[in-house]
Amino acid sequence: MPLSWSVPAFRLLADGAAIWVASGVLTAGLLLPTSDVVRACQDAAIAAAIWAVASVGGLIASAAVILGIPLSHLAEHASIAGELTQVRALAISVVLTAVLAVVLSGVRTIRGARIALALTALALIPPLLTGHGAIERTTIWSVTATTSLVIHVFAATAWIGGLAGVLRYARTRAAVERFSTLALTCAIAIGITGLLTAEIHLGGRADGWALITQWVTTGYGALVFAKTVAFAALVYVGWRHRQSTLPSLATGNPAAFRRLAIGELLLMAATVGLAVALSRTP
Structure with missing residues (x-):
């Protein structure tokens, strides 16, 4: 695999692990009784360790790609690599995710799970500050884009992780109803911040025709369109949950919810892949 491809590969692994962590801590902190917290948090601790390892891999690969050198020469340029904003952000993520793994391994209460949930949110932030929104950070557009992106990622992680957690740990009507409100x-x-971020990066200060042209003709615009279609499909599936699967759960039949939730998670996984591709486009 070319070194440049390892960067999005590690990013995808890190994102998947972060969602896995969120599925455990969010479910344990908000949806489960105390007696079931330990299992969810132990699973999340494993995921946090994977997240930390993926962040280390992403840090090394990103440094080599940005500097344009092979991995074998990276040690010789360690001081230069340490000055890179992306590398520093990933280094912070490594520390936070490692701490998170240790904390989660000892969580036994709902309060502890909620503390871990806050730490999970904190660990998500550093890489987001070095992407598209980090350019020209003194402008109001940059600050708006970065803030919007952080909220967008928080919401997406909670939605996907929460659904996975409900499916794995708490497939009761009460838990699903609470998650449905969160979802x-x-x-x-996600809808508001996604549109806002896309408009800014596609030329929100340009005239209407230029904006439409960028949505249609650029790679970024094409990926935004694909992600929008996937998001619309997820909203429809969520509506189906409210209309059909919640009543089925009330009758003691979880099969309909399980089938629809698995399909929704597969669609969410594809959307996460699109998001990683989006983060790598000019």
Whole structure:
């Protein structure tokens, strides 16, 4: 695999692990009784360790790609690599995720799970500050784009992780109903921040025709369109959950919810892949 491809590969692994962590801590902190917290947090601790390893890999690969050198020569340029914003951000993520893994291994209470949930949110932030929104950070557009991106990622992680957690740990009607309310909030946040971020990066200060042209003719615009279609499909599936699977759970039949949730998670996984591709486009 070319070195340049290892960067999005490590990013995808890190994102998947972060969602896995979120599935455990969010479910343990908000949806589970105390007696079930330990299992979810132990699973999340394993995921946090994987997240830390993926962040280390991403740090090394990113440094080599940015400097344009093979991995075998990276040690010779360690001081230069340490000055790179992306490398520093990933180094912070490594520290935070390693701490998170240790904390989660000892969590036994709902309060502990909620502390771990806050630490998970904190660990998500550093890499987001070095992407598209980090350019020209003194401008109001840059600050808006970065803030929007952080909220977008928080909401997406909570939505996907929460669904995975409910499916694995808490497939009861009460838990699903609580998650359904959270999912609706996340969907609204994702829709608003996604459109705002895309408009800024596609030329929100340009005239209408130029903006439409960029949506249609650029690689970034094409990926945004594909992600928008996937998001619309997820909203439809969420509506189906409210209309059909919640009543099925009330009758003691979880099969319909399980089938629809698995399909929704597969669609979410594809959306995460699109998001990683989006983060790598000019």
